[in-house]
Amino acid sequence: MRMPGSSRDAALHNQLYRYAEDLQQMVERHGELEAHCQTLQKSCARLTESREELDEVMRRSHDIHLITDITGCILQSNPAAAALTSSHMLQGSALPDWILPSHHEAFNGLRLNAIDGRVAPDQGQELYLRRAARNASPLIALAEVLAVRQENEVRFLHWILRDVTHLRETEFETQISSMVFKSAAEGVMITDVEGEVLAVNPAFTQITGYSAEEIIGRTPRILNSGIQDAAFYAAFWRSLRANGSWQGELYNRKKSGEIYPEWLTVSAARDGAGRILSYIAVFSDLSNLLREEKRLAHLAHFDTLTGLPNRLLFQERLAQMLGLSRRSGVPFTLIFIDLDKFKPINDTHGHATGDQVLKEAARRLAKAVREVDTVARLGGDEFVIIAPGLAGEGDIGDFCRKLLAALMQSMRVSENELTIGGSFGCAEYPRHGEDEATLLQHADVAMYRAKAAGGNTHVIYDGDVVTLVAPAGTA
DSSP states (O other), X not given: OOOTTHHHHHHHHHHHHHHHHHHHHHHHHHHHHHHHHHHHHHHXXXXXXXXXXXXXXXXXXXXXXXXXXXXXXXXXXXXXXXXXXXXXXHTTSBGGGGBOGGGHHHHHXXXXXXXXXXXXTTTTEEEEXXXXXXXXXXXXXXXEEEEEEETTEEEEEEEEXXXXXXXXXXXXXXXXXXXXXXXXSSEEEEEOTXXXXXXXXXXXXXXXXXXXXXXXXXXXXXXXXXXXXXXXXXXXXXXXXXXXXXXXXXXXXXXXXXXXXXXXXXXXXXXXXXXXXXEEEEEEEOHHHHHHHHHHXXXXXXXXXXXXXXXXXXXXXXXXXXXXXXXXXXXXXXXXXXXXXXXXXXXXXXXXXXXXXXXXXXXXXXXXXXXXXXXXXXXXXXXXXXXXXXXXXXXXXXXXXXXXXXXXXXXXXXXXXXXXXXXXXXXXXXXXXXXXHHHHHHHHHHHHHHHHTTSSEEEEEETBEEEEXXXXXXX
């Protein structure tokens, strides 16, 4: 027999029991949610802390950090990006616009690899970026890019650009210096502060004959020629220590024993604190230069065809002779010579034959005079002789007849038997003039008188009247 109301009470009891179970589950779920929430809060705090640390790293980093969208539009930059331009100019600009056109392909390769999640073999490759400053050199950067993803979708690109401009410029300068060191025509020798040789270039070996192996570890004294004395080297070191450099000409000795002149420049190489690290000596062998100077001096003072002194050297020697004669009172004679029969030979047989005749005439005149005499060619077929101590009509006549006899001997040139002669005009110092112009004028007048007399003779100037001497070989 069922108690009244028992079914309802049982149902209520069951319902309350279920409510209690639900409440317990809710309490347990709340605890789980609270624990999860605390975990999320901790994670959020850690993320916030990490983001702040990342922002701080980016802010303090010497590398350029840029956050862009997937197209390359710049959204954020760090202070190091000021190497390109100000942050407000970068904000919203396109990163490709800051990259030189020649590096756009490399930039796109980096960008697409990051978006596609591929392992990029070209990470860390160089990009050249322009700077906003006018005439500024490009910024050279080693570039890396990281993709920032959310739900497997790329939201941003994080670019890290390491400025290696100075490094590349230093490497370039080092390469250039190495190339110059190896290819320079001048010899280069580097020593330590004690003078021990550290390095030499190929030109050093070519000039001195010493290989690098033979000279490195030794001192430059191995090149000493003995020509410069101890006082010279003492002054050299005083200048080097006081000024950090020395420049001048000296003589050194090659491995072969040959002594050669060189132009030497020595400079001290210092570190950032000003301490001397080494000395760099650069030198040129002056042997060829001196030979060339002598050659040019010879060309300037000697006739290229005959090898005799030319007009310039004749004038110098005439001035010297006048000075000497004025001081000593010793006379001399100036003799102008114009070759006879030369023009017909030159016109008939040609200039090549004429040149050979001039050379032979010059040789004969030079051979016939004394060692103290000067024979010069003024041009064409005109020669002149300065004869120190020659004076008086008798001595002058004997001298001229000897020269005429040498000139008049037949000569064989290009299968032709040829004969020439000469018209001689003589002026004696101081009897016929006491200065260059007067002597030259009077010797020239006398020569034309000899030519007018038929040639093959000499005429001695004597005022308006000249002494005419019979042609050589006549009674």
